[in-house]
Amino acid sequence: MTRSEENYLKAIYHLSDTFDGGISTNAIAEKMKTKASSVTDMIKKLSEKELVNYRRYKGVELTERGKLVAASIIRKHRLWEVFLVDKLNFTWDEVHDVAEQLEHIKSEKLINQLDEFLGFPKRDPHGDPIPDKDGNMSDHADVLLVTLNKNDKGIIVGVKDSSSSFLKYLDKQGIALGKKIKVIDKEPFDNSMKIRIKKEEFTISQQIANNIYMKK
Amino acid sequence: MTRSEENYLKAIYHLSDTFDGGISTNAIAEKMKTKASSVTDMIKKLSEKELVNYRRYKGVELTERGKLVAASIIRKHRLWEVFLVDKLNFTWDEVHDVAEQLEHIKSEKLINQLDEFLGFPKRDPHGDPIPDKDGNMSDHADVLLVTLNKNDKGIIVGVKDSSSSFLKYLDKQGIALGKKIKVIDKEPFDNSMKIRIKKEEFTISQQIANNIYMKK
DNA sequence: TTCTTTTTTTAGATATAACTAAATATTAAT
DNA sequence: ATTAATATTTAGTTATATCTAAAAAAAGAA
Numbered sequence: 001m002t003r004s005e006e007n008y009l010k011a012i013y014h015l016s017d018t019f020d021g022g023i024s025t026n027a028i029a030e031k032m033k034t035k036a037s038s039v040t041d042m043i044k045k046l047s048e049k050e051l052v053n054y055r056r057y058k059g060v061e062l063t064e065r066g067k068l069v070a071a072s073i074i075r076k077h078r079l080w081e082v083f084l085v086d087k088l089n090f091t092w093d094e095v096h097d098v099a100e101q102l103e104h105i106k107s108e109k110l111i112n113q114l115d116e117f118l119g120f121p122k123r124d125p126h127g128d129p130i131p132d133k134d135g136n137m138s139d140h141a142d143v144l145l146v147t148l149n150k151n152d153k154g155i156i157v158g159v160k161d162s163s164s165s166f167l168k169y170l171d172k173q174g175i176a177l178g179k180k181i182k183v184i185d186k187e188p189f190d191n192s193m194k195i196r197i198k199k200e201e202f203t204i205s206q207q208i209a210n211n212i213y214m215k216k
Numbered sequence: 217m218t219r220s221e222e223n224y225l226k227a228i229y230h231l232s233d234t235f236d237g238g239i240s241t242n243a244i245a246e247k248m249k250t251k252a253s254s255v256t257d258m259i260k261k262l263s264e265k266e267l268v269n270y271r272r273y274k275g276v277e278l279t280e281r282g283k284l285v286a287a288s289i290i291r292k293h294r295l296w297e298v299f300l301v302d303k304l305n306f307t308w309d310e311v312h313d314v315a316e317q318l319e320h321i322k323s324e325k326l327i328n329q330l331d332e333f334l335g336f337p338k339r340d341p342h343g344d345p346i347p348d349k350d351g352n353m354s355d356h357a358d359v360l361l362v363t364l365n366k367n368d369k370g371i372i373v374g375v376k377d378s379s380s381s382f383l384k385y386l387d388k389q390g391i392a393l394g395k396k397i398k399v400i401d402k403e404p405f406d407n408s409m410k411i412r413i414k415k416e417e418f419t420i421s422q423q424i425a426n427n428i429y430m431k432k
Numbered sequence: 433t434t435c436t437t438t439t440t441t442t443a444g445a446t447a448t449a450a451c452t453a454a455a456t457a458t459t460a461a462t
Numbered sequence: 463a464t465t466a467a468t469a470t471t472t473a474g475t476t477a478t479a480t481c482t483a484a485a486a487a488a489a490g491a492a
Binding site: 218220250251253254257258261272273 | 478479480481482483487488489
């Protein structure tokens with residue numbers, strides 16, 4: 001498992017968190033700050049290793065093995081972030097670049113001893129959950145959509161208002177339980193927000209956002 | 217500075233510790249477990265970056281800048297070793313491979329905070345001195361040559377017996393203050409040892425080894 | 433000094449992971 | 463249903479760091 005392969009798996013894992021279905025070559029290229037042609041090459045390689053499923057022009061999805069590898073890298077990344085903040089007095093905004101390097105260190109013992117040394121933390125300094133040895137991650141806590149900020153992502157898990165007029169509105173917009181949302185922009189004046197579901201972007205009012213429960 | 221360049225600098229630094237003068241292509245190849253031709257390529261690269269001085273067929277020596285870079289990698293390696301043993305309950309024989317990876321993490325802040333977190337240790341778990349930020353290393357403590365074990369290295373810093381017959385013997389063998397010695401083998405039966413000075417190997421008795429002070 | 437052995441270097445090849453430019457496939461629009 | 467626009471892939475190139483095999487230089491022996 002090369003460093004580059006690990007970085008691609010991690011990128012695909014994070015993108016799958018925001019988008020349903022196959023992740024497009026271009027989306028990966030943008031995330032990895034590289035070119036689509038490079039992504040195509042790497043996808044072939046990961047596909048041969050059965051870490052992703054890949055259908056030409058249909059995008060990629062992680063296999064179970066792929067998910068496990070990605071989760072283990074995220075586990076390492078987040079544990080190192082806790083170490084940097086809790087033990088070495090880094091601030092939460094300084095940790096990312098260093099953790100990007102540390103996440104590629106290969107040693108089962110190292111990461112499990114580190115986990116213990118840190119007291120088996122459940123979340124990293126940004127509040128993101130830390131996967132355990134088996135790749136299981138405790139869920140994000142439920143919050144109202146209105147509390148999310150620009151660039152936050154989440155999954156719709158419930159509604160507060162169950163009136164038929166509200167639910168009809170949701171149906172019309174294609175908003176439903178299980179859908180993944182990313183907040184593209186938030187208007188401070190009236191708390192209306194531009195959100196993205198699948199590849200579609202549209203704006204919703206604060207009233208709407210106030211009645212949708214999300215898992216962050 | 218690539219990982220490979222760093223590893224070569226470190227290897228040359230360690231070899232310079234045991235041998236005087238230029239370090240040969242073959243010696244580096246052996247240490248790096250690679251081929252002489254690969255070493256030649258890398259030497260050219262390091263030479264262009266003025267990290268080593270290089271004369272065809274005469275071997276290489278680190279420049280001041282090269283020494284500084286090498287010392288900073290060794291500093292990182294040894295500090296991480298202390299971390300692994302002191303904080304994560306590794307045993308002294310488990311740390312090397314992981315430290316080989318950790319030594320390449322790039323972050324000034326990381327290594328200086330780690331240094332502080334560990335209480336500014338002076339030696340790693342094997343007793344080797346840890347260079348400070350400026351590449352300065354506290355000397356090894358003086359020991360009798362007889363106390364060294366197989367594969368240990370050191371510099372001759374003094375003699376206990378100053379009789380002319382002893383000193384004459386030393387002269388004849390080419391043993392003198394400042395010479396670098398590596399213990400090639402040690403015979404448990406009589407504590408005689410096969411040692412190497414420059415590229416010459418020979419055997420000395422316990423009486424001799426008992427009268428020579430070394431800096432490890 | 434000439435020959436042999438050892439050491440070192442060169443030349444050419446391979447693998448990884450990028451890139452650019454061009455070709456091809458898919459989706460969207462008229 | 464074509465055409466236009468977009469997305470993706472292919473082909474060919476580059477840089478790093480290796481390697482093998484062969485050539486060249488230096489050191490050692492006769």
